[in-house]
Amino acid sequence: MSKATGKFVKGALILSVAALFAKVLSAFFRIPLGSLIGNVGMGYYGYGYPIYTFLSSIAIVAIPSTISKLVAEKRVLGQYKEAHLIFKHTMRFMIIVGLIMSGFFIIGSPLLIKAFRWEEQTIYSLWGLSLSPIFVCIMGVYRGYFQGMQNMVPTAISQVLENFGRVVVGLGLAYFFMPNVGYAAGGASFGSVVGGVCGALVLALLYLKHKKEIHEEMDSQKQATIATPFKSVVKVVLVLAIPISIGAAVNSVMNFMDSAIVTAVLVKGGMSDLDAANLFGQLTNTSTLVNLPLAFGMALVTSVVPAIAEAVARKDHKEMQDKMELGSRFGLLLSLPAAIGLAVLAVPIMGFLFPESLQGGPILQVAAFSIPFIMLGQAMTGVLQGLGKVWIPVQAIGLAAVVKAVLNIILVGTPLGILGAPLSSIAGYGVFTLYNFIAVKKITGFKLNVALVIIKPLISALTMGVAAYFTYGLLGKVLDASSTIQNAVMTLGAVAVGGVVYMIMILVTGGISKQDLDELKKKKENK
Known part of the structure; x- marks a missing residue:
């Protein structure tokens, strides 16, 4: 494993751990929130949630990927x-974009509700999200530069x-506004702004x-500085950021297809x-669990774009x-283990996390199998963006x-209903990945x-599932x-045994080799 590849692995691992922790916090937010505001309240919250996840994908992937590549x-x-100038010009531009987007959500919320036949009380959730774009854009620029x-x-x-911040403030406001479910859902949404x-x-x-x-x-730069005008930087950023924003937001787009x-x-x-709204709330609850492992997919895209861009700049085909x-x-x-584990234990997991979502178990059993397609599709998206082929994922x-x-x-119009x-x-997602x-494969011969x-x-994941x-x-x-408590003990016990079996099987089958472990050990020792 080369030094550059090792840097990529280290970066991916750092982001994966942070993303997992962030998703666990998010799950901790939505599980008590579901108990507090019920399925109907989660329906109100869930209608606007794809907007938040789209904005999050911009902050986590789209803007950072664009800037990190440049x-x-x-x-x-x-x-x-020149690299620092790109950062400064982009920050100015994205603050303006964030202000415009926030204005649009404040003014356009009633139109969205009317267009998609959402419950009128959904407006509070949309208004709660309306200031998010400003801070999303600022975070995206800082993250991309680093x-x-x-x-x-x-x-x-x-x-x-x-x-x-989202968990603490969102849950606090939801509790404060109960029993008004609409206000409570709006308070939960405002947590994203905080x-x-x-x-x-912190950035x-x-x-x-x-x-x-x-x-x-910058002072150590030996070559002459090439002054890049603000308009030129904005043009380059837009050319890249628009397709990357769309390509990175596959999960948000698909969720929006559900809410619409x-x-x-x-x-x-x-x-x-x-x-x-009650049924849609149950669908929203299952997405909490599906989104947990998808944090790793976002980490992959975030790490792979600058890594591939560097390899391309060096013309290092093997590294790529x-x-x-x-x-x-x-x-x-x-x-794969996340998908099979969630499918096998879907009913008991939903039983103790969302006891009011009676139909959540079967929904999760089906939804779990989308995880491998999403994650592999996101990885390929990162590769294409790193190669500069930003419109293909779009x-x-x-x-x-x-x-x-x-x-x-x-x-949905058949007896299958919400399934x-x-x-x-x-x-x-299968079409997206393929x-x-x-x-x-066509571009690189991969x-x-x-x-x-x-x-x-x-093989390892199937053995784990059994x-x-x-x-x-x-x-x-x-x-x-x-019993909710005993069911939780049974489920966590099954998860623990499954995790141990998977780790053993992945070593036995050679899914992770001794060389991989040795390289990771070296990285840790060399920190």
Whole structure:
């Protein structure tokens, strides 16, 4: 493993740990929130939630990926002053963009509610989110600059603090506004604004901390500075950021297809608005668990874009191939056990986390199988963006959205009902992943090691699933699954056994080799 590849692995691991912790905080937020405001309240919150996740993907992936790619390319050439100028110009521009977007959400919320036949009380959730774009844009620029320097720590710290602020304030406001469910959902949404303030503030402080080093590096630049006008930087950023924003937001786009279509189809089939919001709330609850492992997918994209951009700038084809294989392996090693584990234990997991979501178990069983497609598709998106082929993922997501929308209309209107939504998601994500993979293979000649990347993790994950299933069943002979506490003990016991079995199997099958472990050990010792 080369030094550059090792840096990529280290960056991906740092972001993965931070993203997992942030998602755990997010889950901690939504689980008590669901108990507090109920399925109907979660429906109000869930209608606007894709907007928040889209904004989050901009902060975590789109803007940072754009800036990190540009900064990484300049730094490889030793143009440190030009890299910093890109940062400054982009910050000015994105603050303006954030203000415009916030104004749009404040004014346009009633139109969204009318267009998609959402409950009127959804307006409080939309208003609660309306100031998020300002802080999302600020965070994105700071994160991109640090990531372009291959420094993932500021992004990791800001992610954790952002989610911590969202959890504390969001839950506090929801509790304060109860029993008015609409106001409570709006208060929960406003937590994202406070989280954004926390994230932006810590990034600004970290930038000030590193400012002396940054200026010393700029002073060391030997070549003449090429002054880049504000308009030129904005043009380049827009050319890259728009397609990257869309390509990185596949999960948000697919969730928006649900919020825009599912409720309307259910109501058209004879269901009341309130019952439709209740069912949509249960679908929203399952997405909390599906999103946990997807944090790693976002970390992959964030790490792979500047890493691939550097390899391309150096014209190092082998390094590029190594990083593409690492990204694919990393994605499936994490997503396959997550998918199978959630599918096998879906009913008991929903039973103790969301006891009011009676239909959540079957929904989660289906939705879990979308995880590998999403994560591998996101990894391929990062590769394409690093290669500068930013419009290909946009084409992929456009095709996937059409498949998702058509199948939503067809399947949700059948006796499948709400289960049609996760089924259509699997099909949509499958199309997204396949399109991106074919493009990567065509452009780079990438050869996927099927045995190493797919077969070995799949065998290990299936064995883990069997172990978790039988562990839960054996514990059920001595414990009472109808008791929430005992069901939680049974479920956590099954998860623990499954995790141990997976780690053993991944070593036995060679999904992770001794060389991989030795390299990671060296990285740790050399810190």
